Amino acid sequence: MTDALFTYVLRLADDAAILGQRLGEWCGHAPTLEEDIGLANVALDHVGQARALYSYAAEVEGKGRDEDQLCFLRVERAFRNCLLVEQPNGDFAQTIARQLFFSAFMLPFWEKLTGSSDATLSAIAAKAEKEAAYHLRHASEWTIRLGDGTAESHRRMQEAIDLLWPYTGELFEADDTVSELVAAGIAVDPQGLRAGWLATLSRVLEEATLTLPAQGWMQTGGRDGRHSESFGHLLSEMQYMQRAYPGHTW
Amino acid sequence: MSAAGDTDTVQALPLGEQRRRALEVAGRVPDPEVPVLTIADLGVLRDVRVQEGGVVEVDITPTYTGCPAMAVFTMDIETALLAAGFSSVRINTVLSPAWTTDWLSAEAREKLRAYGIAPPAGKASRRALFGDDQVACPRCGSLETEKVSEFGSTACKALWRCRACAEPFDYFKCH
Numbered sequence: 001m002t003d004a005l006f007t008y009v010l011r012l013a014d015d016a017a018i019l020g021q022r023l024g025e026w027c028g029h030a031p032t033l034e035e036d037i038g039l040a041n042v043a044l045d046h047v048g049q050a051r052a053l054y055s056y057a058a059e060v061e062g063k064g065r066d067e068d069q070l071c072f073l074r075v076e077r078a079f080r081n082c083l084l085v086e087q088p089n090g091d092f093a094q095t096i097a098r099q100l101f102f103s104a105f106m107l108p109f110w111e112k113l114t115g116s117s118d119a120t121l122s123a124i125a126a127k128a129e130k131e132a133a134y135h136l137r138h139a140s141e142w143t144i145r146l147g148d149g150t151a152e153s154h155r156r157m158q159e160a161i162d163l164l165w166p167y168t169g170e171l172f173e174a175d176d177t178v179s180e181l182v183a184a185g186i187a188v189d190p191q192g193l194r195a196g197w198l199a200t201l202s203r204v205l206e207e208a209t210l211t212l213p214a215q216g217w218m219q220t221g222g223r224d225g226r227h228s229e230s231f232g233h234l235l236s237e238m239q240y241m242q243r244a245y246p247g248h249t250w
Numbered sequence: 251m252s253a254a255g256d257t258d259t260v261q262a263l264p265l266g267e268q269r270r271r272a273l274e275v276a277g278r279v280p281d282p283e284v285p286v287l288t289i290a291d292l293g294v295l296r297d298v299r300v301q302e303g304g305v306v307e308v309d310i311t312p313t314y315t316g317c318p319a320m321a322v323f324t325m326d327i328e329t330a331l332l333a334a335g336f337s338s339v340r341i342n343t344v345l346s347p348a349w350t351t352d353w354l355s356a357e358a359r360e361k362l363r364a365y366g367i368a369p370p371a372g373k374a375s376r377r378a379l380f381g382d383d384q385v386a387c388p389r390c391g392s393l394e395t396e397k398v399s400e401f402g403s404t405a406c407k408a409l410w411r412c413r414a415c416a417e418p419f420d421y422f423k424c425h
Contacts (some may be wrong), residue, residue, distance in 0.1 A: 127314075
């Protein structure tokens, strides 16, 4: 049970840390000043969630590691985040599509997790839920503005939705780790969130005059440490300080 | 008064009185991003315990999970308590119950408004979270306002503009 809990919390922590890192890459590059600040704020929420989750994972593991060691001293294959969050920022539409898919899943996920029998996960979820509500609102508004905008913005938003769609299947995967914790009342059964997630997407995409892709083939591997090509580059930048100066502290 | 004098004074008091003093000192620490509010106004300061020998333990709760002000709060609380004559300070972060803007006192809301930041409108309900806020301009009080951006100068604020007096302003989001 301890092993499963460690893995589960680590996956959530990695999702938050990697998406926070990706969004942070927009800082100084976003299309408008307001959006630059907006994306950095969303990134900050994810980094905050990652810190709380890594600290808890370290406590569960009980091997003396801390949040920084888990985030900055693990190699690529040890990361357990889903492939969606590590996908490159691409153009602004791709970033927004990634945000839409992820936040539409995470809002109901955190809502459910507030009912976890694990007090720490429940407390983290209660804070994260409110943040996720803002993230979903932000992504939805942009999806609608771009989809229902010019011919060019419509084309790019649809391409982004289609491009990232195969990475959404992983959000609903439930392996033995998840099943064991669902049975214990600790974890959320992701399968139960699929209908609501599709309903949210359908509503937003319809208003955006965009098309929800057909189910199709889905990518997998992130939860077992098999990542996409760009992931190593992301880590090399995120972990640069600890790789250059091992054990360095502020 | 010298630091040594403070130490003698505070640590000689009964523990109950020391706790009251520690609460007051810690509670006065200002928010680095909204300096008109203290951590007591915000509801970030949750509890203080004092043991023999001037040992203080402080519980604080984050407003937003990733709030960078928490690191500054921690340093400032420690500095203030040490300066007040306590000998060691330990600060715990507690997550539950989760902080909400509903904890802001009426006085704190008025301080925000006078400072030019629109206080959170109404209760931190799901409706408010999903954008049904009606926000009054902190300058002229008009409700003819519009959201410019979901995110403002800090994680806890959004950027708004008043259509009546043309003032751009920060809005402390419902959370």
